[in-house]
Amino acid sequence: MTVPLRPRPTVAGSRVLAYGAARGELDVPNDDLVAPIDSSDEWIRQRTGIITRNRAGRDTGVQDLALQAAREAIETSGIDLESLDAIIVSTISFPYQTPSLASWIAGQLGTPDVIAYDISAACAGFCYGIGQADALIRGGDARHVLVVGAEKLSDFVSPTDRSISFLLGDGAGAAVVGPSEQPLIGPTVWGSDGDHWSTIRMTGTITGFRDGVSEWPTLEQDGRTVFRWAVWHTAKKIREMLDRSGLTVEDVDVFVPHQANMRIIDELAKQLKLPEDVVIGRDIAETGNTSAASIPLATHRLIQEGAASSGDVLVQIGFGAGLVYAGQVIVLP
Secondary structure, three states, rough: OOOOOOOOOOOEEEEEEEEEEEEOOEEHHHOOOOOOHHOOOOHOOOOOOOOEEEEOOOOHHHHHHHHHHHHHHHHHHHOOHOOOOOOEEEOOOOOOOOOOOHHHHHHHHHOOOEEEEOOOOOOOHEEEEEEHHHHHHHHHOOOOEEEEEEEEHHHOOOOOOOOOHEOEEEEEEEEEEEEOOOEOOOOOOOOOOOOHHHHHHHHOOHHHHHOOOOOOOEEOOHHHHHHHHHHHHHHHHHHHHHHHOOOOOHHHHHHEOOOOOOHHHHHHHHHHOOOOOEOOOOOHHHHOHHHHHHHHHHHHHHHHOOOOOOOOOEEEEEOOOOOOEEEEEEEEE
């Protein structure tokens, strides 16, 4: 005889309550990077849209950026820390393989008895985290979830690499997600394309560095392949995301894709035929590509500048190493 388990309480939906942000304290313009790659400020601007990027100093760790963003998000949300049940951190640059950055943040916040784990989904990681937060809350496993995307990519840059090094910046973005009487976070559309696993990659392994068979591993990519995949594959997934949320492009107020490259952002807007009045996140111009942090950083900037407002319908999607992707529709707090 099968003994039925007690049903779990569930809620109708979830919503983002607040955002937080932290950027590397150093402003690094293109001219500071062009000599080792035999390039120019004009070349970088034309191909990426980047004018400058934020990077953290040697004594600033990714954990410092993450904690700063987390504290702002929590303070702005107004929640009681006792109601925080989970911390999810997306990062590929925390220098410890274990324990997790999420559990460190839990200790720093004074909330050690919470669900805490890191995810490795690179530039799609923040959207992966939002999808998991939404599921935890709707399933009754958490009341409030802190989602953080944090990177110090300058630790994994080769100054002579022409494929990705000049793109990368350092920063952290965070969001507090809580319950809602109606869904204000739409269904997450996510997945991976493992056939392109090596398109964005490390140049070596930690064990290879230990054994002296390779140098310190840094990031590199096949830029053309990533560009084509990101534009055509991602546009299709955004349409699916809108359809599953019961919306069309006419309902979109704000569009914040991963800040990978200004040309990708522009091409996505063109492919989707977004109305001219849609606000588009273009934080990459001043911040650079901060991987998992890029979407919350861009969204935070739009809110702070008054370009995005409470109740706006935001479409976000991240894509990156793996190749992985994830995104959802969010009604802004």
